Amino acid sequence: MKNVKIIGVPEHFNLPWHLAIEEGAFEARGIALEWENIPEGTGRMSKMLANGETDLAIILTEGIVKSIADGNPTKIIQKYIETPLLWGIHVAYNSPHNTVSDLQGIKAAISRFGSGSHLMSIVHAQNQQWDTETMDFEVIHNLDGAVETLSNGTDAYFMWEHFTTKPLVDTGVFKHIADCPTPWPCFVIAATDSFIAKEAGVLHHILEVINLYTKEFKLIPSIDRTIANTYGQKLEDVQEWLGLTSWSQEQLSTLHLEEVQTRLRSLDLIMRTGNTAEFLYTKS
Secondary structure, eight states: OEEEEEEEOSSGGGHHHHHHHHTTTTGGGTEEEEEEEOTTOHHHHHHHHHTTSOSEEEEEHHHHHHHHHTTOOEEEEEEEEOSOOEEEEEEETTOSOOSGGGGTTSEEEESSTTSHHHHHHHHHHHHTTOOGGGOOEEEOOSHHHHHHHHHTTOOEEEEEEHHHHHHHHHTTSEEEEEEEEOSSOOEEEEEEHHHHHHOHHHHHHHHHHHHHHHHHGGGSTTHHHHHHHHHTOOHHHHHHHHHHOOBOOSOOOHHHHHHHHHHHHHTTSSSOOOOHHHHBOOOO
C-alpha cells in the first residue's frame, strides 16, 4: 500500500475526494490516500508543498502559479474545477459600507499573504481601477478569524467563496456587497516535483480515480441534499452552485497559464513570467 498525503480546503468543492476515499476507490488501487483539511487556504497549502509536508494539493490556480513562479518545486497536474470561483465580497453585517465603491481605501482582510483572498483582493482592486500599491491588509488566518475580526469592529472587507460564506450572510454575521469571479478556472491539482519523480504511476492511478468521480459527481442521486447536509448550506444555494460549477479532467491550457501570469506580473505579484514546462506537468 502506497501512502500519499493530499490537502485541500474544507469546502463542498472537494466532496468527490471524500466520497472516493470513503468508498475505498484508492485503496482498491493499493493507495492509502490521507486527506488533511487546511482551512487557512492556498497560502498555507503552497508553503506545505514547498516544504514537502504534502504530496498533493487541491489549490487555487492563481495562488499556485504565484508560488511556482517564486520557486516552489511543484507542478500543476491538471485542472480540478473548470469554472471560475465566485469570490463574495463581504463586510461586517452592521458595517456602514453598502457598495463596492465604499470599499476603496479601506483595509482588506486576508487569510495570509499569497492566499487567494490576498491575490483576488488585488485583482478586484485593479478591476475597479484603484491604486493597488497603497492597499492595506489585515491577516485573519481563516474564515473563523474573519468572523471574529469583522464582528469585533474592524473596518475591513473580506473576500471568500460566495457559497461557503452564504450561511454567514443569512445569519447576519456578514453583509454581502458583491461578487468577483476569477478570470480563469479556479482550482487545480498540484503535486511536488519529488512526488512526480518517485511516484508517477501512483499519480496516474489517483487521477484515474478522481476523474471518474468528478465526471459522475452531478449524477449521484440527491447529491444536492448530501452537500447541503454535509456543509450546512441551504438546498437552493447548493442547487445554484451545482448549476454554476463544472469539474475538469484536463490539463490547464497554456493560454490560461499565460493569462494568470500576465495578470500577476501586471500587479507586481510575481517578478517574471516563465515557460509552460516550469508550471505544468506533462505525462511522459
